[in-house]
Amino acid sequence: MTTAPGDRPRLLACDLDGTLLDAHGRLSQSVSAALHRARSAGVALAVITARPGRDVGAAVSGRVPDSAYWAYSNGSVIHAPGAAAPSRALGFTADRAVRIVADVRTARPAWSCALDLVDRTVTVAPFPSGGSAHWRHVVRCASADELTLPGPVPKVLVHTGTVCDATVVEEVQRVIGPDAVATASGGAYVELVPPGTGKSEALRWLCAELGVDPADTVAVGDGLNDLGMLRLAGLAAAPANAPVEVRRAVDVVLPSNDEDGVAVLVGLLLDGRAVTPRRYRPLPSTSLEE
Template identity: 30%
Template sequence: MQRTAPLAERPAPLFVVSDIDGTFLNSKERVSPRLRNVVANMKRQGTVFSLATGRPARWLLPVLEQLVVKPLCVCANGAVIYDSARDKIIRAVELQPAVLTDTVARLASDVTANQEEPALEGVTFGVERVGTSAFDRADELFCVTRSYDHAWLSEEHKEMSLEELVAQPAVKLLVRNPRVCSQELYEAVAPRLNSQHVNVTFSWDGGLVEISAPGVSKQSALQWIAEQMGVTGEDAVAFGDMPNDLEMLTWAGVGVAMGNAHDDVKNAADIITGDNDNDGVAEILETWFL
């Protein structure tokens, strides 16, 4: 850890938020008994808990069924807030068709073929649209171009032309190139886009960049939740492992990077804990909630 003494001196946080993959879940996609116990203790003590993820709401169900709480969840890297207790999307910030069309045009292979950028050669695209529930039909929300190379096994999606893909609003645009790592793809994508029009990040290493509306991040959604609670970032502890967690870690009073985190995340965090297979989240939270 980078610092340990101040934790014991701090009062118990009023708000705790954790990324899911590589952070809250272990490599078997399970919540450990130790962590589940800490979350239960937080609930008893009145601390509010949230999950913040790049996942859509429908991908939260296997996680939520392992918990004793039904939290407000930040989905799609902050573009969506999902109330799991009511199974209801309560807030969504979308990319509009004009922005989607312009973004794709700046990145599509036929436009960039002569720009000496191998990472963009042959990129394909997908979108996540927002519904009203975690039980909405996935093939109405997850849409991809016909040549899209799926990062995860998917049978619940709809294939369509690029023109159809960008014709409706979406909470997230996916840029996919499995031949490069996500860092390399990000470094090719981000300079071609205007940060006033979109926000670019990534949450997985295997050649996938995620694009949201400007100003959208996990922090922006958590700040909205905190305002409803009457607390601030200083009252929060946040856990993460990838660049899409950076804003929320620097916003929180204590930002914690996992031992398995991306180097940029470790450099930005206040504390580095154990990895996700060794209860790194529980290790910190037991300071207050043992």
């Protein structure tokens, strides 16, 4: 999508960490006001995050318009505005999730796993205790043999002990094979979701739910796990803090999350200024070739 003056996207889909939130995990007043302004202008909103819902506190959710959709666990669990129960909850079967843990541990004994359920996260030893220190509702078990899961399991986390860049994601993908899709949202974990899920499929589902053509959407994100939805959207944007692989994939590079990049994007979309590929690029052209 290339917007002309006066055009409005019908849906704005945003990643959370590193995009809507600043480096301290805060949703600024400027970004909050921009989201409310977009909604008042008739733009539907969706937050599509790798976090489970229980890890999004009221200090964040309370500053997002009540009419926004929330898609958690990389889009596997979607809540309609104001709904306590999910409208969609997908994931691995319990048996498949247990097999993934066993396969990972067999192939790479130094790696460990955690299973991100709707109501809790289950870590499997030797998962580092520090890695889950700030998570809510964590249950620890000594081995995959102890796992009793209700299913579905929206997401499996793999701790490799290394920075989870594209190379590490590819290595994990080779280990697990085609029955799961590996990606990463930054930090220390590779994230596994079932084929046919992920942020792009969440955006596709939201478009169908709202009767919106994906060409009439704008997506913004900063992680490798955002690439699918960025490619699907009619217009794709990334903050300047995104890794080079993401910045190369989008139409518009914005100021960083610490500089309220999403607020800048909303201004471009609503203030009558045309947004064309690379229209707004505060970065030098050479910065995309790092």
